[in-house]
Amino acid sequence: MKTSLTPEQIIRFCERVEGAQRRAYDIPKLTNEYPEMTVEDGYAVQNALRARFIEQGEKLVGWKAGLTSKAKMVQMGVDKPSIGFLTDAMSRPENTAISTDDLVHPRVECEVAFITKAELSGPACTRADVLAATDFVMPAVEVIDSRYENFKFDLPSVIADNSSSARFVAGGRPRYVEDIEVDGIGVAMELNGEIVEMGSSAAVMGHPADAVAMLVNILHDMGEVLPAGSFVMSGGITAAVAVKPGDNVIARYQDLGSVSLRFE
Protein backbone atom coordinates (compact mmCIF):
# COMPACT_ATOMS: atom_id res chain seq x y z
CA MET A 1 0.00 0.00 0.00
CA LYS A 2 1.28 3.43 -0.96
CA THR A 3 0.64 6.46 1.16
CA SER A 4 0.91 10.07 0.13
CA LEU A 5 1.46 11.13 3.73
CA THR A 6 4.89 12.14 4.98
CA PRO A 7 6.23 10.33 8.07
CA GLU A 8 5.64 13.54 10.03
CA GLN A 9 2.01 13.69 8.92
CA ILE A 10 1.49 10.04 9.88
CA ILE A 11 2.86 10.68 13.34
CA ARG A 12 0.74 13.80 13.76
CA PHE A 13 -2.52 12.10 12.70
CA CYS A 14 -1.64 9.01 14.75
CA GLU A 15 -1.08 11.09 17.87
CA ARG A 16 -4.31 12.97 17.30
CA VAL A 17 -6.30 9.72 17.05
CA GLU A 18 -4.46 8.11 19.96
CA GLY A 19 -5.12 11.12 22.19
CA ALA A 20 -8.83 11.00 21.32
CA GLN A 21 -8.95 7.23 22.02
CA ARG A 22 -6.98 7.32 25.26
CA ARG A 23 -8.68 10.37 26.73
CA ALA A 24 -12.11 9.77 25.17
CA TYR A 25 -12.88 13.00 23.42
CA ASP A 26 -14.16 13.64 19.93
CA ILE A 27 -12.23 15.29 17.12
CA PRO A 28 -13.12 16.52 13.63
CA LYS A 29 -12.61 13.86 10.99
CA LEU A 30 -9.09 13.94 9.61
CA THR A 31 -10.27 14.68 6.07
CA ASN A 32 -11.52 18.08 7.22
CA GLU A 33 -7.89 19.12 7.56
CA TYR A 34 -6.56 16.88 4.79
CA PRO A 35 -9.27 16.33 2.16
CA GLU A 36 -6.99 14.40 -0.18
CA MET A 37 -6.50 11.61 2.39
CA THR A 38 -6.91 8.17 0.79
CA VAL A 39 -7.83 4.75 2.16
CA GLU A 40 -4.13 3.84 1.96
CA ASP A 41 -3.29 6.93 4.04
CA GLY A 42 -5.88 5.83 6.60
CA TYR A 43 -4.19 2.44 6.93
CA ALA A 44 -0.79 4.11 7.25
CA VAL A 45 -2.11 6.02 10.29
CA GLN A 46 -3.79 2.88 11.68
CA ASN A 47 -0.56 0.88 11.31
CA ALA A 48 1.34 3.57 13.19
CA LEU A 49 -1.31 3.40 15.92
CA ARG A 50 -0.97 -0.40 16.10
CA ALA A 51 2.83 -0.16 16.41
CA ARG A 52 2.41 2.40 19.17
CA PHE A 53 -0.09 0.27 21.16
CA ILE A 54 2.14 -2.78 20.90
CA GLU A 55 5.13 -0.73 21.96
CA GLN A 56 3.08 0.28 25.02
CA GLY A 57 2.70 -3.40 25.96
CA GLU A 58 -0.62 -4.33 24.39
CA LYS A 59 -0.83 -7.71 22.69
CA LEU A 60 -2.28 -8.05 19.18
CA VAL A 61 -4.99 -10.73 19.47
CA GLY A 62 -6.67 -10.36 16.10
CA TRP A 63 -8.60 -8.19 13.69
CA LYS A 64 -12.05 -6.94 12.91
CA ALA A 65 -13.87 -6.36 9.68
CA GLY A 66 -16.05 -3.26 9.73
CA LEU A 67 -18.76 -1.79 7.52
CA THR A 68 -19.45 -5.24 6.12
CA SER A 69 -23.23 -5.10 5.96
CA LYS A 70 -25.45 -3.10 3.68
CA ALA A 71 -27.17 -1.68 6.78
CA LYS A 72 -23.87 -0.44 8.20
CA MET A 73 -22.68 1.03 4.93
CA VAL A 74 -25.94 2.95 4.56
CA GLN A 75 -25.89 3.98 8.23
CA MET A 76 -22.33 5.33 7.90
CA GLY A 77 -22.47 6.58 4.32
CA VAL A 78 -19.54 4.55 2.97
CA ASP A 79 -19.34 2.05 0.12
CA LYS A 80 -16.54 -0.34 1.13
CA PRO A 81 -15.64 -2.45 4.19
CA SER A 82 -12.66 -1.64 6.39
CA ILE A 83 -10.51 -3.51 8.89
CA GLY A 84 -9.08 -2.70 12.30
CA PHE A 85 -6.78 -4.39 14.78
CA LEU A 86 -7.72 -5.83 18.19
CA THR A 87 -5.55 -5.99 21.30
CA ASP A 88 -6.00 -7.76 24.63
CA ALA A 89 -6.62 -4.38 26.27
CA MET A 90 -9.87 -4.03 24.30
CA SER A 91 -11.23 -7.40 25.46
CA ARG A 92 -13.75 -7.68 28.29
CA PRO A 93 -15.23 -10.86 29.82
CA GLU A 94 -18.94 -11.47 29.35
CA ASN A 95 -21.38 -10.63 32.14
CA THR A 96 -19.28 -7.69 33.27
CA ALA A 97 -19.82 -3.96 33.43
CA ILE A 98 -18.07 -1.90 30.78
CA SER A 99 -17.12 1.62 31.78
CA THR A 100 -18.36 4.40 29.53
CA ASP A 101 -16.06 6.94 31.21
CA ASP A 102 -13.27 6.13 28.76
CA LEU A 103 -15.52 6.02 25.68
CA VAL A 104 -16.93 8.88 23.58
CA HIS A 105 -20.25 7.64 22.19
CA PRO A 106 -20.25 3.83 22.32
CA ARG A 107 -22.51 1.63 20.21
CA VAL A 108 -22.93 -2.15 20.23
CA GLU A 109 -23.36 -4.63 17.43
CA CYS A 110 -23.70 -8.42 17.11
CA GLU A 111 -20.98 -10.32 15.29
CA VAL A 112 -19.67 -13.81 14.58
CA ALA A 113 -16.01 -14.23 15.54
CA PHE A 114 -13.68 -16.68 13.81
CA ILE A 115 -10.75 -18.24 15.68
CA THR A 116 -8.16 -19.57 13.25
CA LYS A 117 -5.95 -22.66 13.48
CA ALA A 118 -3.82 -22.06 10.38
CA GLU A 119 -2.20 -19.04 8.76
CA LEU A 120 -4.26 -17.27 6.10
CA SER A 121 -2.73 -15.08 3.42
CA GLY A 122 -3.88 -13.07 0.39
CA PRO A 123 -4.16 -11.91 -2.30
CA ALA A 124 -6.79 -14.45 -3.32
CA CYS A 125 -8.07 -15.74 0.03
CA THR A 126 -11.56 -17.22 -0.34
CA ARG A 127 -14.48 -18.27 1.84
CA ALA A 128 -13.36 -21.90 1.50
CA ASP A 129 -9.83 -21.00 2.65
CA VAL A 130 -11.24 -19.23 5.69
CA LEU A 131 -13.56 -22.08 6.64
CA ALA A 132 -10.75 -24.63 6.26
CA ALA A 133 -8.47 -22.55 8.50
CA THR A 134 -11.13 -21.95 11.17
CA ASP A 135 -10.72 -23.71 14.51
CA PHE A 136 -14.14 -22.58 15.75
CA VAL A 137 -16.56 -19.66 15.69
CA MET A 138 -18.18 -17.94 18.65
CA PRO A 139 -20.50 -15.02 19.19
CA ALA A 140 -19.15 -11.60 20.07
CA VAL A 141 -20.52 -8.18 20.81
CA GLU A 142 -18.38 -5.36 19.57
CA VAL A 143 -18.50 -2.01 21.32
CA ILE A 144 -17.56 0.46 18.61
CA ASP A 145 -16.76 4.06 19.37
CA SER A 146 -15.89 6.53 16.69
CA ARG A 147 -13.68 9.27 17.95
CA TYR A 148 -15.13 11.58 15.33
CA GLU A 149 -17.70 14.26 16.12
CA ASN A 150 -21.28 12.97 15.95
CA PHE A 151 -20.05 9.54 14.78
CA LYS A 152 -19.72 11.10 11.31
CA PHE A 153 -16.81 10.09 9.11
CA ASP A 154 -15.64 8.94 5.71
CA LEU A 155 -13.68 5.80 4.87
CA PRO A 156 -10.10 7.18 5.20
CA SER A 157 -10.90 8.86 8.52
CA VAL A 158 -12.58 5.82 10.08
CA ILE A 159 -9.73 3.55 8.99
CA ALA A 160 -7.22 5.91 10.63
CA ASP A 161 -9.35 5.61 13.81
CA ASN A 162 -8.85 1.82 13.74
CA SER A 163 -12.29 1.34 12.20
CA SER A 164 -13.94 2.60 15.40
CA SER A 165 -12.61 -0.36 17.44
CA ALA A 166 -13.01 0.17 21.16
CA ARG A 167 -14.05 -2.90 23.21
CA PHE A 168 -15.27 -6.41 22.49
CA VAL A 169 -16.87 -9.20 24.45
CA ALA A 170 -16.68 -12.78 23.21
CA GLY A 171 -18.90 -15.30 24.95
CA GLY A 172 -21.69 -17.76 24.38
CA ARG A 173 -20.33 -21.05 23.15
CA PRO A 174 -17.73 -22.05 20.58
CA ARG A 175 -18.85 -24.19 17.62
CA TYR A 176 -17.17 -25.94 14.73
CA VAL A 177 -18.20 -24.40 11.40
CA GLU A 178 -19.28 -27.80 10.05
CA ASP A 179 -21.78 -28.18 12.91
CA ILE A 180 -23.81 -25.04 12.13
CA GLU A 181 -24.95 -22.89 9.21
CA VAL A 182 -22.42 -20.08 9.54
CA ASP A 183 -24.22 -17.94 6.96
CA GLY A 184 -27.65 -18.36 8.49
CA ILE A 185 -27.20 -17.65 12.17
CA GLY A 186 -30.21 -15.78 13.50
CA VAL A 187 -29.47 -12.97 15.93
CA ALA A 188 -31.61 -10.86 18.23
CA MET A 189 -30.17 -8.04 20.29
CA GLU A 190 -31.98 -7.00 23.44
CA LEU A 191 -31.44 -3.63 25.05
CA ASN A 192 -32.87 -3.54 28.59
CA GLY A 193 -35.10 -6.50 27.84
CA GLU A 194 -36.49 -5.24 24.56
CA ILE A 195 -35.45 -6.59 21.17
CA VAL A 196 -34.01 -3.66 19.25
CA GLU A 197 -32.13 -5.31 16.39
CA MET A 198 -32.51 -8.59 14.53
CA GLY A 199 -30.89 -10.25 11.58
CA SER A 200 -29.06 -13.20 10.13
CA SER A 201 -25.32 -13.60 9.70
CA ALA A 202 -25.95 -13.59 5.94
CA ALA A 203 -26.16 -9.80 6.37
CA VAL A 204 -22.36 -9.83 6.55
CA MET A 205 -21.40 -9.83 2.87
CA GLY A 206 -23.65 -12.83 2.24
CA HIS A 207 -21.41 -15.05 4.39
CA PRO A 208 -19.28 -13.91 7.36
CA ALA A 209 -16.33 -15.98 6.08
CA ASP A 210 -16.31 -13.74 3.00
CA ALA A 211 -15.65 -10.77 5.28
CA VAL A 212 -12.73 -12.62 6.85
CA ALA A 213 -11.35 -13.43 3.38
CA MET A 214 -11.71 -9.75 2.45
CA LEU A 215 -9.82 -8.85 5.63
CA VAL A 216 -7.02 -11.28 4.80
CA ASN A 217 -6.72 -9.76 1.32
CA ILE A 218 -6.48 -6.23 2.77
CA LEU A 219 -3.78 -7.51 5.14
CA HIS A 220 -1.95 -8.84 2.08
CA ASP A 221 -2.05 -5.37 0.51
CA MET A 222 -0.27 -4.16 3.66
CA GLY A 223 2.31 -6.94 3.33
CA GLU A 224 0.89 -8.96 6.22
CA VAL A 225 -0.75 -12.34 6.87
CA LEU A 226 -3.30 -13.52 9.42
CA PRO A 227 -1.45 -15.86 11.80
CA ALA A 228 -2.93 -19.06 13.24
CA GLY A 229 -4.64 -18.42 16.56
CA SER A 230 -6.11 -15.09 15.49
CA PHE A 231 -9.45 -13.84 16.76
CA VAL A 232 -11.36 -12.19 13.92
CA MET A 233 -14.67 -10.41 14.24
CA SER A 234 -16.38 -10.60 10.88
CA GLY A 235 -18.52 -7.46 11.08
CA GLY A 236 -21.83 -6.29 12.48
CA ILE A 237 -24.87 -8.38 11.58
CA THR A 238 -27.16 -5.68 12.90
CA ALA A 239 -27.04 -1.90 12.84
CA ALA A 240 -25.11 -0.48 15.79
CA VAL A 241 -27.14 0.59 18.81
CA ALA A 242 -26.10 3.49 21.04
CA VAL A 243 -25.66 2.64 24.73
CA LYS A 244 -25.38 4.69 27.92
CA PRO A 245 -24.58 3.98 31.58
CA GLY A 246 -27.15 1.64 33.12
CA ASP A 247 -27.92 -0.15 29.86
CA ASN A 248 -28.00 -3.95 29.71
CA VAL A 249 -27.34 -5.71 26.43
CA ILE A 250 -27.99 -9.36 25.61
CA ALA A 251 -27.17 -10.64 22.15
CA ARG A 252 -28.89 -13.97 21.45
CA TYR A 253 -27.64 -16.18 18.67
CA GLN A 254 -29.01 -19.27 17.00
CA ASP A 255 -26.78 -22.23 18.02
CA LEU A 256 -24.12 -20.01 19.63
CA GLY A 257 -25.78 -19.08 22.92
CA SER A 258 -25.79 -15.50 24.10
CA VAL A 259 -23.42 -12.73 25.12
CA SER A 260 -24.40 -10.29 27.83
CA LEU A 261 -22.80 -7.09 29.01
CA ARG A 262 -23.80 -3.93 30.80
CA PHE A 263 -22.60 -0.36 30.87
CA GLU A 264 -21.79 1.85 33.81
Next chain:
Amino acid sequence: MDNAQIKKLGDDLYEAMLSRNTLVPFTEQYPDITLEQAYEIQLQYIKRRIDAGEKIVGKKIGVTSKAVQDFLGVFQPDFGQLTDKMVYQEGETIDLNELIQPKAEAELAIVLKEDLIGPGITAVDVIRATDYVSPCFEIVDSRINDWKIKIQDTVADNASCGVYVVSNIKADPRKVDITMAGMTLYKNGELFSTGVGAAVQGSPFNAVAWLANTLGELGIPFKAGEVILSGSQSALVPVTDGDELECYIAGVGGCKVKFAGSTKV
Protein backbone atom coordinates in the same frame (compact mmCIF):
# COMPACT_ATOMS: atom_id res chain seq x y z
CA MET B 1 5.92 -11.29 58.71
CA ASP B 2 9.45 -12.11 57.59
CA ASN B 3 10.84 -14.83 55.33
CA ALA B 4 11.65 -17.12 58.24
CA GLN B 5 8.03 -16.91 59.44
CA ILE B 6 6.75 -17.58 55.93
CA LYS B 7 8.98 -20.62 55.67
CA LYS B 8 7.87 -21.89 59.07
CA LEU B 9 4.17 -21.63 58.22
CA GLY B 10 4.77 -23.50 54.94
CA ASP B 11 6.61 -26.18 56.89
CA ASP B 12 3.81 -26.27 59.48
CA LEU B 13 1.29 -26.96 56.73
CA TYR B 14 3.42 -29.78 55.36
CA GLU B 15 3.73 -31.38 58.79
CA ALA B 16 0.00 -30.91 59.42
CA MET B 17 -0.80 -32.69 56.16
CA LEU B 18 1.47 -35.62 57.07
CA SER B 19 0.27 -35.95 60.66
CA ARG B 20 -3.32 -35.00 59.81
CA ASN B 21 -3.42 -32.32 62.46
CA THR B 22 -4.86 -28.86 62.05
CA LEU B 23 -3.39 -25.45 62.76
CA VAL B 24 -4.60 -22.24 64.37
CA PRO B 25 -5.72 -19.99 61.47
CA PHE B 26 -2.76 -17.98 60.18
CA THR B 27 -5.02 -14.92 60.16
CA GLU B 28 -5.24 -15.33 63.95
CA GLN B 29 -1.52 -15.95 64.35
CA TYR B 30 -0.62 -13.03 62.08
CA PRO B 31 -3.60 -10.68 61.66
CA ASP B 32 -1.63 -8.54 59.18
CA ILE B 33 -0.85 -11.41 56.80
CA THR B 34 -1.28 -10.36 53.15
CA LEU B 35 -2.50 -12.35 50.17
CA GLU B 36 1.01 -12.15 48.65
CA GLN B 37 2.51 -13.64 51.81
CA ALA B 38 -0.15 -16.36 51.77
CA TYR B 39 0.92 -17.38 48.25
CA GLU B 40 4.57 -17.41 49.41
CA ILE B 41 3.57 -19.76 52.22
CA GLN B 42 1.77 -21.95 49.67
CA LEU B 43 4.94 -22.08 47.56
CA GLN B 44 6.94 -23.26 50.58
CA TYR B 45 4.31 -25.89 51.42
CA ILE B 46 4.38 -27.15 47.81
CA LYS B 47 8.19 -27.02 47.77
CA ARG B 48 8.24 -29.44 50.71
CA ARG B 49 5.94 -31.79 48.80
CA ILE B 50 8.12 -31.54 45.68
CA ASP B 51 11.25 -32.13 47.77
CA ALA B 52 9.57 -35.30 49.05
CA GLY B 53 9.21 -36.57 45.47
CA GLU B 54 5.80 -35.31 44.34
CA LYS B 55 5.38 -33.82 40.86
CA ILE B 56 3.25 -30.86 39.77
CA VAL B 57 0.54 -32.13 37.41
CA GLY B 58 -1.86 -29.21 37.34
CA LYS B 59 -3.66 -26.39 39.11
CA LYS B 60 -6.93 -25.90 40.92
CA ILE B 61 -9.01 -22.77 40.95
CA GLY B 62 -11.00 -22.02 44.08
CA VAL B 63 -13.33 -19.33 45.36
CA THR B 64 -14.96 -19.08 41.93
CA SER B 65 -18.59 -18.65 42.98
CA LYS B 66 -20.13 -15.36 43.97
CA ALA B 67 -21.48 -16.91 47.19
CA VAL B 68 -18.02 -18.02 48.35
CA GLN B 69 -16.41 -14.75 47.22
CA ASP B 70 -18.99 -12.79 49.21
CA PHE B 71 -18.43 -15.09 52.21
CA LEU B 72 -14.66 -14.56 52.11
CA GLY B 73 -14.94 -10.90 51.18
CA VAL B 74 -12.94 -11.15 47.95
CA PHE B 75 -13.69 -10.36 44.32
CA GLN B 76 -11.47 -12.88 42.60
CA PRO B 77 -10.70 -16.60 42.76
CA ASP B 78 -7.61 -18.23 44.24
CA PHE B 79 -5.49 -21.13 43.07
CA GLY B 80 -3.49 -24.07 44.33
CA GLN B 81 -1.17 -26.60 42.74
CA LEU B 82 -2.02 -30.24 42.03
CA THR B 83 0.54 -32.99 42.50
CA ASP B 84 0.57 -36.59 41.32
CA LYS B 85 0.06 -37.75 44.91
CA MET B 86 -3.40 -36.13 44.98
CA VAL B 87 -4.70 -38.14 42.02
CA TYR B 88 -7.21 -40.96 42.32
CA GLN B 89 -8.33 -42.89 39.26
CA GLU B 90 -12.06 -43.23 38.65
CA GLY B 91 -13.21 -46.47 40.27
CA GLU B 92 -10.69 -46.29 43.10
CA THR B 93 -12.04 -45.71 46.59
CA ILE B 94 -10.86 -42.57 48.30
CA ASP B 95 -9.17 -43.37 51.58
CA LEU B 96 -10.55 -41.08 54.26
CA ASN B 97 -7.77 -42.18 56.62
CA GLU B 98 -5.48 -39.96 54.56
CA LEU B 99 -7.64 -36.88 55.01
CA ILE B 100 -8.54 -34.54 57.88
CA GLN B 101 -11.93 -32.84 57.31
CA PRO B 102 -12.79 -33.53 53.67
CA LYS B 103 -15.69 -32.22 51.60
CA ALA B 104 -16.41 -33.00 47.96
CA GLU B 105 -17.14 -30.62 45.07
CA ALA B 106 -18.25 -31.46 41.52
CA GLU B 107 -16.29 -29.61 38.87
CA LEU B 108 -15.21 -29.56 35.27
CA ALA B 109 -11.55 -30.42 34.68
CA ILE B 110 -9.88 -28.74 31.71
CA VAL B 111 -6.74 -30.10 30.05
CA LEU B 112 -4.65 -27.81 27.84
CA LYS B 113 -2.92 -28.68 24.58
CA GLU B 114 -0.90 -25.46 24.52
CA ASP B 115 0.95 -23.45 27.18
CA LEU B 116 -0.94 -20.37 28.35
CA ILE B 117 1.39 -17.55 29.29
CA GLY B 118 -0.26 -14.52 30.89
CA PRO B 119 -0.79 -11.62 31.12
CA GLY B 120 -3.17 -10.78 28.27
CA ILE B 121 -4.93 -14.16 28.17
CA THR B 122 -8.68 -14.07 27.41
CA ALA B 123 -11.38 -16.72 27.58
CA VAL B 124 -11.03 -17.11 23.80
CA ASP B 125 -7.36 -18.05 24.22
CA VAL B 126 -8.38 -20.64 26.80
CA ILE B 127 -10.92 -22.27 24.46
CA ARG B 128 -8.32 -22.30 21.70
CA ALA B 129 -5.75 -23.95 23.97
CA THR B 130 -8.14 -26.52 25.47
CA ASP B 131 -7.56 -30.14 24.53
CA TYR B 132 -10.59 -31.58 26.33
CA VAL B 133 -12.81 -31.25 29.37
CA SER B 134 -13.85 -33.96 31.85
CA PRO B 135 -16.21 -34.16 34.80
CA CYS B 136 -14.37 -34.53 38.09
CA PHE B 137 -14.60 -34.43 41.84
CA GLU B 138 -12.26 -32.43 43.99
CA ILE B 139 -12.07 -33.49 47.60
CA VAL B 140 -11.10 -30.34 49.44
CA ASP B 141 -9.52 -30.59 52.85
CA SER B 142 -8.26 -28.00 55.31
CA ARG B 143 -5.16 -28.06 57.48
CA ILE B 144 -6.72 -25.18 59.43
CA ASN B 145 -8.83 -25.76 62.58
CA ASP B 146 -12.50 -26.46 61.77
CA TRP B 147 -12.27 -24.86 58.32
CA LYS B 148 -12.11 -21.46 60.06
CA ILE B 149 -10.52 -19.93 57.01
CA LYS B 150 -10.17 -16.45 55.69
CA ILE B 151 -8.88 -15.97 52.16
CA GLN B 152 -5.23 -15.81 53.33
CA ASP B 153 -5.62 -19.09 55.26
CA THR B 154 -7.00 -21.06 52.33
CA VAL B 155 -4.48 -19.57 49.87
CA ALA B 156 -1.57 -20.52 52.13
CA ASP B 157 -3.06 -24.00 52.53
CA ASN B 158 -2.84 -24.63 48.76
CA ALA B 159 -6.41 -23.43 48.23
CA SER B 160 -7.58 -26.16 50.64
CA CYS B 161 -6.80 -28.84 48.08
CA GLY B 162 -7.01 -32.46 49.22
CA VAL B 163 -7.26 -35.11 46.51
CA TYR B 164 -9.17 -35.36 43.22
CA VAL B 165 -10.53 -37.81 40.69
CA VAL B 166 -11.07 -37.05 37.00
CA SER B 167 -13.43 -39.11 34.86
CA ASN B 168 -12.06 -40.94 31.83
CA ILE B 169 -14.55 -39.07 29.65
CA LYS B 170 -12.96 -36.52 27.34
CA ALA B 171 -15.34 -33.99 25.79
CA ASP B 172 -14.68 -31.31 23.19
CA PRO B 173 -15.81 -27.88 24.46
CA ARG B 174 -16.54 -26.84 20.87
CA LYS B 175 -19.20 -29.57 20.84
CA VAL B 176 -20.76 -28.87 24.25
CA ASP B 177 -21.90 -25.59 25.76
CA ILE B 178 -19.91 -25.95 28.98
CA THR B 179 -21.03 -22.57 30.29
CA MET B 180 -24.69 -23.63 30.20
CA ALA B 181 -24.23 -27.37 30.80
CA GLY B 182 -26.33 -28.42 33.78
CA MET B 183 -24.63 -30.29 36.62
CA THR B 184 -26.43 -32.74 38.89
CA LEU B 185 -24.84 -34.27 41.96
CA TYR B 186 -26.18 -37.38 43.64
CA LYS B 187 -25.15 -38.58 47.10
CA ASN B 188 -25.91 -42.22 47.81
CA GLY B 189 -28.40 -42.25 44.95
CA GLU B 190 -30.30 -39.13 45.97
CA LEU B 191 -30.17 -35.75 44.31
CA PHE B 192 -28.00 -33.54 46.53
CA SER B 193 -27.26 -30.41 44.51
CA THR B 194 -27.53 -28.97 41.02
CA GLY B 195 -25.53 -26.28 39.26
CA VAL B 196 -24.34 -24.94 35.93
CA GLY B 197 -21.01 -23.98 34.40
CA ALA B 198 -21.89 -20.29 34.60
CA ALA B 199 -21.61 -20.57 38.41
CA VAL B 200 -17.83 -20.58 37.92
CA GLN B 201 -16.82 -16.96 37.22
CA GLY B 202 -19.55 -16.72 34.58
CA SER B 203 -17.84 -19.54 32.68
CA PRO B 204 -15.10 -22.04 33.52
CA PHE B 205 -13.11 -20.50 30.65
CA ASN B 206 -13.12 -17.14 32.47
CA ALA B 207 -11.73 -18.81 35.58
CA VAL B 208 -8.89 -20.41 33.59
CA ALA B 209 -8.12 -17.08 31.88
CA TRP B 210 -7.84 -15.49 35.33
CA LEU B 211 -5.52 -18.31 36.40
CA ALA B 212 -3.27 -17.92 33.34
CA ASN B 213 -2.94 -14.18 33.92
CA THR B 214 -2.30 -14.59 37.65
CA LEU B 215 0.32 -17.32 37.12
CA GLY B 216 1.94 -15.15 34.44
CA GLU B 217 2.35 -12.32 36.92
CA LEU B 218 3.86 -14.70 39.48
CA GLY B 219 6.14 -16.38 36.93
CA ILE B 220 4.67 -19.82 37.64
CA PRO B 221 4.61 -22.11 34.55
CA PHE B 222 1.24 -23.13 33.07
CA LYS B 223 1.91 -25.92 30.62
CA ALA B 224 0.17 -27.99 27.99
CA GLY B 225 -1.00 -31.28 29.51
CA GLU B 226 -1.69 -29.84 32.93
CA VAL B 227 -5.05 -30.61 34.53
CA ILE B 228 -7.03 -27.62 35.76
CA LEU B 229 -9.84 -28.08 38.23
CA SER B 230 -11.85 -25.06 37.14
CA GLY B 231 -13.95 -24.42 40.25
CA SER B 232 -16.88 -25.94 42.10
CA GLN B 233 -20.28 -26.12 40.43
CA SER B 234 -21.95 -27.67 43.47
CA ALA B 235 -22.52 -27.10 47.15
CA LEU B 236 -19.83 -28.64 49.39
CA VAL B 237 -20.71 -32.25 50.21
CA PRO B 238 -19.60 -33.66 53.58
CA VAL B 239 -18.43 -37.26 53.13
CA THR B 240 -18.00 -40.22 55.47
CA ASP B 241 -17.25 -43.92 55.31
CA GLY B 242 -19.32 -45.72 52.68
CA ASP B 243 -20.57 -42.63 50.85
CA GLU B 244 -20.93 -42.74 47.10
CA LEU B 245 -21.15 -39.62 44.96
CA GLU B 246 -21.97 -39.23 41.31
CA CYS B 247 -21.98 -36.03 39.31
CA TYR B 248 -23.30 -35.64 35.80
CA ILE B 249 -22.56 -32.72 33.51
CA ALA B 250 -25.12 -32.75 30.68
CA GLY B 251 -23.51 -33.25 27.29
CA VAL B 252 -20.16 -34.14 28.89
CA GLY B 253 -20.84 -37.15 31.10
CA GLY B 254 -20.49 -38.33 34.65
CA CYS B 255 -17.95 -39.12 37.35
CA LYS B 256 -18.39 -41.47 40.31
CA VAL B 257 -16.47 -41.65 43.54
CA LYS B 258 -16.61 -43.79 46.71
CA PHE B 259 -15.22 -43.13 50.16
CA ALA B 260 -14.02 -45.49 52.86
CA GLY B 261 -12.21 -45.16 56.16
CA SER B 262 -12.37 -42.64 58.97
CA THR B 263 -11.13 -39.10 58.95
CA LYS B 264 -9.04 -37.64 61.71
CA VAL B 265 -11.59 -35.01 62.73
